[in-house]
Amino acid sequence: xxxxxxxxxxxxxxxxxxxxxxxxxxxxxxxxxxxxxxxxxxxxxxxxxxxxxxxxxxxxxxxxxxxxxxxxxxxxxxxxxxxxxxxxxxxxxxxxxxxxxxxxxxxxxxxxxxxxxxxxxxxxxxxxxxxxxxxxxxxxxxxxxxxxxxxxxxxxxxxxxxxxxxxxxxxxxxxxxxxxxxxxxxxxxxxxxxxxxxxxxxxxxxxxxxxxxxxxxxxxxxxxxxxxxxxxxxxxxxxxxxxxxxxxxxxxxxxxxxxxxxxxxxxxxxxxxxxxxxxxxxxxxxxxxxxxxxxxxxxxxxxxxxxxxxxxxxxxxxx
Amino acid sequence: xxxxxxxxxxxxxxxxxxxxxxxxxxxxxxxxxxxxxxxxxxxxxxxxxxxxxxxxxxxxxxxxxxxxxxxxxxxxxxxxxxxxxxxxxxxxxxxxxxxxxxxxxxxxxxxxxxxxxxxxxxxxxxxxxxxxxxxxxxxxxxxxxxxxxxxxxxxxxxxxxxxxxxxxxxxxxxxxxxxxxxxxxxxxxxxxxxxxxxxxxxxxxxxxxxxxxxxxxxxxxxxxxxxxxxxxxxxxxxxxxxxxxxxxxxxxxxxxxx
Numbered sequence: 001x002x003x004x005x006x007x008x009x010x011x012x013x014x015x016x017x018x019x020x021x022x023x024x025x026x027x028x029x030x031x032x033x034x035x036x037x038x039x040x041x042x043x044x045x046x047x048x049x050x051x052x053x054x055x056x057x058x059x060x061x062x063x064x065x066x067x068x069x070x071x072x073x074x075x076x077x078x079x080x081x082x083x084x085x086x087x088x089x090x091x092x093x094x095x096x097x098x099x100x101x102x103x104x105x106x107x108x109x110x111x112x113x114x115x116x117x118x119x120x121x122x123x124x125x126x127x128x129x130x131x132x133x134x135x136x137x138x139x140x141x142x143x144x145x146x147x148x149x150x151x152x153x154x155x156x157x158x159x160x161x162x163x164x165x166x167x168x169x170x171x172x173x174x175x176x177x178x179x180x181x182x183x184x185x186x187x188x189x190x191x192x193x194x195x196x197x198x199x200x201x202x203x204x205x206x207x208x209x210x211x212x213x214x215x216x217x218x219x220x221x222x223x224x225x226x227x228x229x230x231x232x233x234x235x236x237x238x239x240x241x242x243x244x245x246x247x248x249x250x251x252x253x254x255x256x257x258x259x260x261x262x263x264x265x266x267x268x269x270x271x272x273x274x275x276x277x278x279x280x281x282x283x284x285x286x287x288x289x290x291x292x293x294x295x296x297x298x299x300x301x302x303x304x305x306x307x308x309x310x311x312x313x314x315x316x317x318x319x
Numbered sequence: 320x321x322x323x324x325x326x327x328x329x330x331x332x333x334x335x336x337x338x339x340x341x342x343x344x345x346x347x348x349x350x351x352x353x354x355x356x357x358x359x360x361x362x363x364x365x366x367x368x369x370x371x372x373x374x375x376x377x378x379x380x381x382x383x384x385x386x387x388x389x390x391x392x393x394x395x396x397x398x399x400x401x402x403x404x405x406x407x408x409x410x411x412x413x414x415x416x417x418x419x420x421x422x423x424x425x426x427x428x429x430x431x432x433x434x435x436x437x438x439x440x441x442x443x444x445x446x447x448x449x450x451x452x453x454x455x456x457x458x459x460x461x462x463x464x465x466x467x468x469x470x471x472x473x474x475x476x477x478x479x480x481x482x483x484x485x486x487x488x489x490x491x492x493x494x495x496x497x498x499x500x501x502x503x504x505x506x507x508x509x510x511x512x513x514x515x516x517x518x519x520x521x522x523x524x525x526x527x528x529x530x531x532x533x534x535x536x537x538x539x540x541x542x543x544x545x546x547x548x549x550x551x552x553x554x555x556x557x558x559x560x561x562x563x564x565x566x567x568x569x570x571x572x573x574x575x576x577x
Contacts, residue, residue, distance in 0.1 A: 048415075051419040052418075052419065053415060053418055053419055072421075073421045073422065073423060074421075076419065076420065076421035077421040079421075081416075081419050083415050083416070083419065084412075084415075085412050087411055087412050087413040087414075087415060087416035087417075088411055089337055089407060089411045089413070090410075090411065091339075091340050091341055091407075092336075092337070092339065092340065096336060096339065099336060100333045100336050100337055101333070101416075101420075103329055103332040103333040103336065104329055104330060104332075104333040104417075104420060104422065105329070105420065105421065105422075106321070106325070106329050144416070148421075
């Protein structure tokens, strides 16, 4: 089985509002799959559909090669899930929270200690959850998801609300679960920067459908600007003037640097010679990279409808 | 392969752990003891005014306890305990985790109901044991009342059983309300409203069809010496409770949990 999760033309409607408008997802076995999208894009709705908490308005969901609707209990046995805020009983200890789920699932008692060790919570397992930090709650939520030793983990925003060190810990934990324990992980996030170092595959959800699906590398290659250089010089003012006179598009950056657009690759040598011939020392010359965050934003920014543009421009014309 | 019994056994075991260190468990034990304790104090200090010399004191003792419990305290207790038990799940955002677990959806509702049925049973057993123990203690501390000269274990047991059956529908209804609504005020508020409606309309000729009066009718039977084991209100309660339980189970397995 190549894909653990497959959706075909998945649709979901809430009242008159279309949340998902035809989602095709393919989550490869053994991957850490990042499911990205801005708040309200439909990520949590998709996860609830995958777990059978919501009923789709159309399309199909296949988990482990089986139709979810007809094999709900059977496929859910192979899935561990963390949906938004972890479901924790705050008056019970961490260990008792695991014990509640262990009893419900009929799992071996040893699993409680095993998952506590995986998420590094053995020392605090006896304490009531109401005394846990947010990071500890998230880790306990992952321990709950791991309790039945599932092949697939579905995690909805597992880094939500965590500080940078908590995010780093979570990243290490997810990579460890994937590489050392062989889990396929499907995780959602609204921040690319939080998961770009973790995931092997990702998709970007925008307005109810995917605007990208592939690897991080593919995303980077797909959207790199054709030819943008960052040039570091000793005299920014002179360099700016020389380049503008030659017809280049120039943008000043902090730290004696300029961003210059070049039409073809060969123009880079010409630009370098031009600056040197004018007595300007060039100490750095690199192709600029658009950050992944910028790529993500460019793919998920709201497009203004035509009539809203008209209403914005009309008053300017009058002035 | 898991059977229905396995799912229910596991579910009930998990549910019973959730009420550890919670008010729901304490309430089930302390509420009946407080009723018996208060009546005990009244009889201990004012028994000479309540009891007639030479008459069977158990008749007054049981009547006082049963009437206060069945009319007011039992429905209030059921409204509170169902709200507290379902509140644990509402407050921990636990429903979504339960419905995403590899168990049939209908077991979530039934397991929770079975736990509440068990808690109600614990409460009734505590009430029954407390009633007998406090009665015999009065006989020991105040021999002039004459409690020690009579034995009414069977009579009191049947009386408690009648009230238990007659209150099942209130339990099921309050359970459904607190299962559906996250706000604890809705379930407790509705419980208070239904009890007040009974107290206001208690002299109405058709009040016997009103569910919150059923425990009172069951308790009232126990005060007469020649009564059938079952009164109609106990059958109403059993039938309506079973129907509502089936409806609630079906609805809960179809319902979408946001």
